[in-house]
Amino acid sequence: MTTDKTKVESKGKVLIIERIFEAPPSLMFDIWTDCKHLKHWWGPKEWPMHECEMDFREGGSWLYCMRGPNEGDEAWGKFIYDEIRKPHKIVYRDYFTDSTGTINEELPGSKTVLEFFEHNGFTRQVSATEYESPESLKTVLDMGMIEGMNSSMERLDEYLETIQE
Numbered sequence: 001m002t003t004d005k006t007k008v009e010s011k012g013k014v015l016i017i018e019r020i021f022e023a024p025p026s027l028m029f030d031i032w033t034d035c036k037h038l039k040h041w042w043g044p045k046e047w048p049m050h051e052c053e054m055d056f057r058e059g060g061s062w063l064y065c066m067r068g069p070n071e072g073d074e075a076w077g078k079f080i081y082d083e084i085r086k087p088h089k090i091v092y093r094d095y096f097t098d099s100t101g102t103i104n105e106e107l108p109g110s111k112t113v114l115e116f117f118e119h120n121g122f123t124r125q126v127s128a129t130e131y132e133s134p135e136s137l138k139t140v141l142d143m144g145m146i147e148g149m150n151s152s153m154e155r156l157d158e159y160l161e162t163i164q165e
Contacts, residue, residue, distance in 0.1 A: 005020050014128055015141075016127070023164065027164075028123045030087075034054070035053075040155070043152055058081055058084055061101070078095050079093065094109060
């Protein structure tokens with residue numbers, strides 16, 4: 001799947017999403033690393049983030065909750081940060097959890113390398129997410145992960161317009 005801004009490719013158990021953002025890499029890095037920014041764009045339009053607790057450091061974590069349109073719809077997730085190279089790279093493990101941050105072993109976890117590259121005055125953001133198996137990747141794709149990420153990235157574009165005016 002490719003749009004004018006986003007390129008999505010899966011290779012075995014790895015999903016690669018590449019997108020251009022009209023912001024410098026330093027700002028894109030900050031937008032991924034602080035709840036004050038994430039609350040404005042993380043999650044699909046119909047499932048925005050409502051809870052955000054972050055300890056952004058190597059070995060730290062980010063616990064968040066997205067809430068859906070129906071009463072009781074919620075999805076908790078947790079990042080655990082393995083490597084941080086400001087302003088170019090964040091490596092994290094991503095899990096489905098409960099509200100206390102306990103990992104749901106029945107749903108696939110992943111490891112992502114998120115990188116920000118200068119691109120004609122903007123940022124080329126590349127995330128390479130590796131799952132345990134191609135079947136695990138298929139599970140999250142079937143859950144609508146690509147559509148959800150596209151919606152989040154559209155929200156991020158809208159948010160960038162408001163903070164760069």
